[in-house]
Amino acid sequence: MESSLSQIQALVTQIKNDIFSPTDFLSFVSPSAYDTAWLSMIPHPKQGISCPMFKGCLQWIVNNQKEEGFWGEDGSDGLPTIDSLPSTLACIVALKTWGVGEQNIEKGLAFIHANSNMLLKEKCDHLPRWFAIVFPAMVELAQATGLEVKFPKDLEGIISNIFLKRQHILGSEEDEDKYHYPPLLAYLEVLPSSYTYDKDDIERKLSGDGSLYQSPSATARAFLETGNQKCMEYLQSLVQRCPYGVPTTYPVDGELISLCLVNQIQRLGLAEHFTEHIDEILEQLYGSYKNREVREIEPHLVPGKIYKDSLSFRLLRMHGYNVTSRSFCWFLYDEELMVHMERNFEYFTSALYNVYRATDLMFAGENEVEEARLFSKKLLEKSQKLTIVKDNLVIFPNFQRVIEHELRHPWIARLDHLDNRMWIQENKLDTLWIGKASFYRLSCLHNDKLMQLAVENYNCRQSIYRKELEELTRWSKERGLSEIGFGREKTAYCYFAIATSTCLSLDSTVRIMVAKSAILVTVADDFFDMEGSLDELHSLTQAVQRWDGKGLTSHGSIIFRALDNIVNEIAEKHVHQQGCDIMENLRDLWGETFSSWMMETTWSKTGFVPSLDEYLQMGMTSIATHTMILPALFFLNYNLKSDHYESITKLLMASSRLLNDIQSYQKELEVGKKNFVILYSKANPKVGLENSIKYVKEILDAMKKQLLEHALMDGFNDLPKTCNLFHVSILRVFYMFFNSSNLFDSTAGLLHDINNAIYVPIK
Template structure:
């Protein structure tokens, strides 16, 4: 094993530990400045003026940002709360005077601006915590506010807190601290015990009655620290000591955390980094376990989680990953909350606290199957909520700067699953990610850290792919030149485009031969299609089609001979590989497929020459074949598995998945190119629909076709993700989805394939530009 391979294996072994070692998995939890400061305020016994956990004080001193705040600068309200309590902790132990002053100056300079930016969207947790922290600073003579305007904003928050506290004053439960009525959807108020005014704290026995088995208050280190300081309960202390030991003296936002949820996040993170193939066994074991639990709880609504948003988020992530990996899960367990009008009202009114949950819902709905009405409705609801969080124009009409999470939401909303080019998505995620967003804790969001070895593995893997792709593209360009296809002198020379489209839609561990076969067939289709559309005379086209039908090209010359010879060579290449690897011949199937394509091109050429206007049914029967996605996809399929599955309509030589990809590719091509084709005097589905539906406009026709595409896309997705769809090998499914995604990206909004520049930047990013990792 060479040095590079040894280093890669060591990195993979280290990452694999996250699936088996609970302590190592805990290391992914980020430190919480807010919770650390509360734990730091616990004094040692005997009245000594020193902290019980001095390591927390040291952490505060070592982790103040240069701007003066503590916490994540991407989340301003979190940083305000963390900074106030960090200042309080340092003040309590009379240390870090310079840090205290810098923290206070940051607060005085920024609180008003932050509250103005968040005005009208301040989450409930901040409404409870912020006034309590201000009251503590006032009792310590620490001035954190400056200016009349900020006092008005602060007074509004105090009034909102009073409303919340009044609603809970007489509603404490001995079991879970919840109130009745509309407040049942909120986390228990004791989750924020550290910030409650003394008059609103429950009695000691009620606090102790709400402790969990591990001694915590709802897994919150800060609330548990407050519970210990108030009650002196030994179980609270043991919880805090165990937490510090398990987390290596780091205070996370939640402890203990659901290890299964963390590992599901890890699987998602690995997939988005493009590294999932390195951990197939670990991922399968984890998802098998989750699928068994999913089936067991299929008829049950989980109510064990005290935070509604976290419950929804956990369910959506499990569903998304299980469906992505082909497990037969239904969406009902995911959408139960849609039946509760009270929950829907609550989410709308508190949308900032449900962004993670709604992001998970929308993402899961990207994998929607036909007839999943519940999931469709949940998707529309989540879209409504998520749209509220995206920044609008500022006072000068300029776009506001988005946070990292807002960018992630915007990306999710603008790019349906079938439009995503995996290789480029991996690049974007690697360059942007500073950790994986996790929707847990009192503020509903934190970012899991990732081991340096994982990011290095992702960077090395992406860079290696780029190198492989560049070498393959060079080989393909040589083939195109040597075959004569790049020297035809007409039409579109799209060898680089075709290789790009054969490569970037998925990053499967497919060997080089498959990518090259797809790209070669796509290049040949482009040249042959242009020959039938632009260059060939009627006699030449008939002669070439006859030669393909006979599979004999001796009487051909010029362009026709170049096309036939390239086709003949390609079919022989696929036949050789299939026979070598599987001892099976596929030449007859390949020849019949190409005969279908050439006959369809000839028929369309004759329609155009004689100005024939076919019916939509007549047109689609021919056009599904003439789009030729089948001859781009199936030759590579035959190399991997030469037995031809047939589950389509009677008499068809294509399976249902191939037929769906043919139909979708044709409709996509038509809505992306109908303007050009009308200019050339040709019809496609867009104007033909108008002709048969006289009350419809071109815009109506495009809308109708997009509706059909949406439905057929869901049908295709169901076949792709359904392990029980028999007869079609997994690698066939992967190749089909790769070529269909290429068509979807090319023609969804306009015709990028005919543009000389539309894909150039994407090609540079896919093959040539090195990764640019954000600092």
């Protein structure tokens, strides 16, 4: 264990030094073989055709050919992607232009001949727009340079169709088409001479920095066509910053890279190691957010803006910053854009994915966020029916499975630890990549170290969890709870839920005490529901009230002794760590809970029908959520006030009760136990059970929004931020157990997740 922890700390230190001090955002961007090749083709203005202007770019091509013979990207399986075909052609053209790298050229041509069948056949029906524009032009350029580019004979039909598709695009699109990403002029380097543009057209579209759509390859061609001095200054500035391989887009958006870095760190489960750096990045981002000016954005940049704005919203809101929903929902107010998004949803898939995730943090009354959620969900579900996401704004490995996971398992019903595992396993390569092929993907050169740290960190957590679960299992057995002879044995379930629900830096004491309390609550609740007689239950309740177990026998005695052990252990640790005695607070909490169980049992035995308000007030206590978590909060600098719970705690208690009732009403109807769904249905006989459930779900949704606002925003309570976020974690536990079925009562429903969370390491 110590060895593992020291390894983790060494990696953390290394990553902090590499990534955060000082930050050069270009270090996050991998060189683009395609763009580097185009810069290397520019002749030196004084030495003409005998020498390239950017020798470093040409040398990079010579030195960076993959072992298999290609240049460009490989996928999550380590195999080349279709990007490798135009990239390899561009590189061998550059080498041929300057008469160097003969062996590299031969190897590249051999790769194209051997692999084009595999690369093109499986994607021939779904080749993206960028490929249809770039690939035919690179084949033509290679042949014009004197290179013999060979394709297998059975590809002739596919190659012909790609050329026809290019012809259709060039004939149907305008060079400034409003909603193509990017517009045709961004591909200036591969537009044929027959395409109508002139020097004035090009110079009119140059950005203030001298670039053409921030594309090095297009700007290289723009300079060759126009000799524009600003183009040259842009290219020289770029090569000065990146003396060898250049990125596919320049300049890069530093804020977007920072956002993606924070997002990646959090989703890999590493936030606890980089708290100060995350806080600093988000503080700077929030300053920019407050001071930003409203500007009209070029249409082809709209998906990138939606992506960035929705990711900003989620990260800032999750960290307690006051951000408005309009900051990412602005697209809802552009009817023309909405129609276009529906018609071309595949271009917006990654932006919509981030919109959908941003809406997880919806507060009460944010109707436009609700609208954005429904809209993004509809189009994401539509995207799931595609066999490939074409021209996607942000494509990362296994993106379709990630979207499916997001839609099938709501964030509120997922546990952080398992979410981290999914992200590690589905995100084996770089996170994003900015370029014309996939307009916003960014290759993070540091991702290997982050992934290594994520795996080490996950497996280390597992070893801690295994040890604690063994300790807990021993305790449950020694106290007689796991073998009491009735009810549900849920030791593993209880520990799994609390341990994996949060990545907050909660220590072992907190996990163990909440898990022990949850185990006891389960056993005691079952004793009241199915085993004890009224006399036995009354005796046990009275014993808890006076905190004296004399006279108790059998099951009642086992339960009280275990309870006394838990309370004494927690109180002693609190005195030791915090210096004050909370024994009376703990006894009062448990006394209140046992009294609520006794009252509900009396209702059931006597046939008394409480009002909905009476039931909910009692049910909020009997679900015992506060009994389990408030003692833990004592260790997070929270002082419980007598007869007073914070509003966030009340919301958690009520939500837990209603979530349980939705999934247990059938069982409780059979045994005559009271339940909110049943009581509402009986009070409103014309409504029916189905509509009663719908009504309760609407209440739950409103409570969830309130609780999130109370947890994330200042001014609703005096709790420390850690305590507020702990409430959110416990709410997610109850949603996980009761969102779509009663997983807590299942015998094997969670075994797979428990194994992945605690026992099966990530290799």
